[in-house]
C-alpha cells in the first residue's frame with residue numbers, strides 16, 4: 001500500500017454559526033464545534049484511508065477563544081500519522097466575524113480515527129510520508145502523543 005502525504009488528506013470546511021448552535025447569551029456551544037471537528041476529522045481520515053472510518057478517541061480538544069452567533073467557523077484537518085489501522089488527525093479551527101474581519105484561533109484538536117473494512121473490522125491504512133519540515137514535526141509529535149496514550153492506559157490498568 002503506497003504512503004500518502006498529509007496534503008492528500010487536507011480538508012477545509014466553513015460554516016456560519018446559527019442561533020441553534022448557541023446558548024441564550026449568544027455563545028456557541030462547545031458541542032456544536034466538537035461535532036464539526038469530528039466531521040472534518042472523518043473526511044480527512046476517509047481521504048487518507050479510502051475506507052469508512054470511526055472515531056476511536058478524541059485525544060485533546062481545547063477552546064482558546066469564544067465563538068458567537070454569526071461568526072464563520074473555518075476548520076482545517078489533515079492526517080498527521082498513521083499506524084496499522086488507526087490514524088491521528090489534527091483539526092484547527094478559526095472563528096471570524098465576517099463584518100469586522102476580526103479573527104481568532106479558537107480550537108486545536110487531535111482525534112484517533114480507525115479505518116474499517118466491509119465487515120466493520122479494523123483494516124490496514126496507508127502510511128504517512130511527510131513532504132515538509134512542518135509535516136515531519138507534526139508526525140514526530142503524533143508519535144509522542146500515541147506513546148503517551150498507551151502509557152496512560154497501562155498506568156490506569158495497573159492501578
Ligand SMILES: CC(C)(COP(=O)(O)OP(=O)(O)OC[C@H]1O[C@@H](n2cnc3c(N)ncnc32)[C@H](O)[C@@H]1OP(=O)(O)O)[C@@H](O)C(=O)NCCC(=O)NCCS
Pocket residue numbers: 053054055056057082083084085086087112114122
Ligand atoms: C475503534 C474500534 C473500531 C476499535 O476496535 P477494536 O476491536 O478494539 O480494534 P483493535 O483493538 O484491533 O484496535 C484497532 C486500532 O484501533 C486503535 N484503538 C482502539 N481503541 C482505541 C482508543 N480508545 N483510542 C485510540 N486508539 C484506539 C488501536 O490502537 C488499533 O490501532 P492500530 O491498528 O493502528 O495499531 C471499536 O472500538 C469501535 O468500533 N468503537 C466505536 C467507534 C464509534 O462508534 N465511534 C463513534 C461514532 S463514529
